[in-house]
Amino acid sequence: MAKTVLVTGGAGFIGSHTVLQLLFGGYNAVVVDNLNNSSDIAIRRVKELAGEFGNNLYFQQMDLRDKPALQKLFAERKIDAVIHFAGLKAVGESMKKPLLYYNNNLIGAITLLEVMATHGCKNLVFSSSATVYGWPKEVPCTEEFPVAAINPYGRTKPFIEQICRDLQHSDQEWKIILLRYFNPVGAHPSGYIGEDPRGTPNNLMPYMQQVAVGRRPALTVFGNDYSTKDGTGVRDYIHVVDLAEGHIAALQKLSDPKIGCEVYNLGTGKGASVLEIIAAFEKASGKKIPLVMAGRRPGDGEIVYASTEKAERELNWKAKYNIEDMCRDQWNWANKNPNGYQSPEN
Numbered sequence: 001m002a003k004t005v006l007v008t009g010g011a012g013f014i015g016s017h018t019v020l021q022l023l024f025g026g027y028n029a030v031v032v033d034n035l036n037n038s039s040d041i042a043i044r045r046v047k048e049l050a051g052e053f054g055n056n057l058y059f060q061q062m063d064l065r066d067k068p069a070l071q072k073l074f075a076e077r078k079i080d081a082v083i084h085f086a087g088l089k090a091v092g093e094s095m096k097k098p099l100l101y102y103n104n105n106l107i108g109a110i111t112l113l114e115v116m117a118t119h120g121c122k123n124l125v126f127s128s129s130a131t132v133y134g135w136p137k138e139v140p141c142t143e144e145f146p147v148a149a150i151n152p153y154g155r156t157k158p159f160i161e162q163i164c165r166d167l168q169h170s171d172q173e174w175k176i177i178l179l180r181y182f183n184p185v186g187a188h189p190s191g192y193i194g195e196d197p198r199g200t201p202n203n204l205m206p207y208m209q210q211v212a213v214g215r216r217p218a219l220t221v222f223g224n225d226y227s228t229k230d231g232t233g234v235r236d237y238i239h240v241v242d243l244a245e246g247h248i249a250a251l252q253k254l255s256d257p258k259i260g261c262e263v264y265n266l267g268t269g270k271g272a273s274v275l276e277i278i279a280a281f282e283k284a285s286g287k288k289i290p291l292v293m294a295g296r297r298p299g300d301g302e303i304v305y306a307s308t309e310k311a312e313r314e315l316n317w318k319a320k321y322n323i324e325d326m327c328r329d330q331w332n333w334a335n336k337n338p339n340g341y342q343s344p345e346n
């Protein structure tokens, strides 16, 4: 019998790519999303990309905090495991509206866990983030580094991680994997699904993509006086398809009887600077990106990249795509969908 996986936030950037990989992997996918930061067009496109497997996708627009609706969904569908992506994720907005973030992310997670417990579904993969490390004193970041999140969004991640640990400690039937992603970028190689943030993008790649298609005049480089190879910030960019595969590996790991509540970094283990990413994107797109050199973005850190040893060893997973692949697929998505999911069909 094919396993059924509930994917919360499955219309979003990482969720939509993961749902596609689940379908290709022979799973049934049940997606809930309130479409707060996404479009149901993503769901339709995932269905189409999945071909015959598309019939194994069921979508319901729902806020995760709507407990009766979630109870009903669990009663109607036999859900074997949950991948929990749904959450708000804009760092700056979280500093202005902390209660919005704590309410959405914490109440959402708690409601989900309560409903899962009621229905005896105790297998969970949760989207945590490298943000839990804050700005580490050394790199690569291993999973043992202390938690040092520095903004309300970031703090929701260690809070939820701890709730998961406490829950698993209280009832060993729970199997929980906490995945700490580094910087997800790129898009599905088809160019049919990708990241389509509402409003002004906060992150480097989606902002640069909008400059490349003429939606914004220039990219601001935040700081060129860091003690890095070229003075700009260094991050661990990871292709979203690699990340999606990491979730399949984590799901499989849940059937390991030794798993309790385990945390894994998902990154490439390599750092790239802002200027290196810009150069790779210019090469992939054939577009010159106009730049404005500016001061450091408040709250930004210098250099972050992952130790990937634990995920490689225990999940048998390793990122395959490099920066060139990420920029090629980012551009392919941008070029085919200059206005994201609002672009005319191609």
Ligand code: NAD
Pocket (backbone or CB within 6 Å): 008, 009, 010, 011, 012, 013, 014, 015, 032, 033, 034, 035, 036, 037, 038, 062, 063, 064, 065, 084, 085, 086, 087, 088, 089, 104, 108, 127, 128, 129, 130, 181, 182, 183, 184
């Ligand atoms: P996204 O905004 O594209 O996807 C999140 C989805 O959750 C959206 O479709 C949104 O509509 C939905 N959602 C939010 N609150 C909801 C609620 N209460 N009920 C139902 N649906 C809700 O973001 P993403 O980049 O795909 O991120 C997915 C997860 O990964 C998030 O938890 C995020 O914090 C985490 N993460 C993302 C990054 C990143 O840089 N993209 C890095 C580390 C961790």
Ligand code: UFG
Pocket (backbone or CB within 6 Å): 089, 091, 129, 130, 131, 132, 154, 181, 182, 183, 202, 203, 204, 205, 207, 219, 220, 221, 222, 223, 232, 233, 234, 235, 274, 297, 300
């Ligand atoms: N940057 C620019 N110009 C921009 C945007 C970003 O120069 O317009 C620079 C930043 O200063 C940084 C690098 O590009 O040096 C990457 O910045 P992003 O905003 O793309 O990513 P961050 O590493 O700052 O943060 C992201 C997510 C966080 C998450 C963190 C770790 O936004 O939520 O990765 O996972 F916590």
